[in-house]
Amino acid sequence: MNILEIKNLVKTYENLEAVRGISFAIREGEILGLLGPNGAGKTSTISMILGLLLPTSGSITIFDKDLSTRRSEILEEVNFAATYAQLPGNLTIWQNLFVFAKLYGVKEPRKKVEEAIVEFDLRQFRNTRGSFLSSGEQSRLNLAKALLNNPRLLLLDEPTASIDPSTAQTIRLQIKEYIKTTKAGILLTSHNMYEVEEVCDRVLFISHGKILLEGDPRKLPAEHGKKNLEELFITVAREPLALQNQNES
């Protein structure tokens, strides 16, 4: 069963086509990487899946329900974490998690918050305001919030950006552990190709709002004559037309 299904999604701003008719799906238990250079359309796509941005055309179906008509019902089972969307720095860790647990309709929110605080090693910061956390601690807090409602669809927009390798490794392990114990689907964006290879089952490369490549991140570089995923990423970023022509021929 598909957790998420996107068909012919288009987003046009006044003079700019940010997303140009992309289609893809995420299956149960799958981690899909959405890769591409800055401005490729990744964040616009994620924003549309979260209902923060209205598509110009196309459809988004989550758990077989249409997002445009059943937004609140769907979003109770979706969650996200992004480095650019930190939790309010003027509330404590416990207060932040409790507020979002209530917003997402988590049953027994107090118990769930306590469990999240332990699981993400935030005990010593329980009564600390968010603004006093380091970026690594904030990333853990974001992920704790993102998993509060046991989402069936999890969106992670560069979840390990600007944090140290050790914390990033911990977060990757937590993501993998979550997908192992649930049948959720995860859509992940990252500029860390090592991370993508380690975590993702499948990747989509997008450039200028279009999907250029799709496949297994461990096999895709060789299929396109590249040494590794990083080299392939650089080609997508610098010579997207060459790759597109190669695909079409």
Add this chain to the structure above:
Amino acid sequence: MSIRRAWTIFLRQLFLLRRSPYRLFALLYWPVMELFLWGVLSMYFHRTGNDQFPFISILVGAVILYNFLIRIQHGITISFLEDVWVRNFINLFASPLTLVEYILGLLFTSLFQMTISMSFMALLAWLLFSYNIFHLGFWLIPFVIVLFLFGLALGILVTGIILRLGPSSEILTWAIPAIISPLSGVFYPTDLLPPYLQFFSKLLPPTYVFEGLRSVVLRGTFDSQQLVYAVIFTGLWLLASSFFMYRAYRTVLERGVFTRFLSD
């Protein structure tokens, strides 16, 4: 619509209020300053002018009712700005929370804050100037209802404007309601205004309330026809501001303006 989610928005504001004595201080400070200023001014007018004219009943009554209106509007808009300042919109609106639930949550917050500041203000007016707002009797009920609903409409309108124009327009939180006081004749009859401004003042529901306050204090009654106008205009303001807010929210979603609240 989920009352639980709206209540959670209020709970978030309650957490902020509990943590910060400055927020509680701000709720009491401005109303007390205004009450004190207008109360003492009323005593001065009373001493130097016509000692038969009930300056205290009119001016202190007006300042309490005007603050009631402004507390409702500020309660909504400033609670909204708290989310602007901590860049929380993406987290909130990527959750199941709807716009109506969010506004309702802001309204709960506003009612809570207004109750604290108005109770304190009414008590202080009684202690310092022997003025009891409840002497207005039955008329206090429609006055408060009209001011509450207009405060709500104004709060929604200003919030919609900031949502549409971006965080740098937050000055409008204070600038727009500042027009209400001179135009709606909080402290003087509106027939003193230039004729071209009298037309605009008649479109504002508070005008009928403050004219009504003076009428009740001076003559003991109020023309119910004026109350009907107040209710009609309040309904129109609520409809117009809700429509504006809905359109502003749609524009934000169409243009992806939520990201502006991360950087502006």
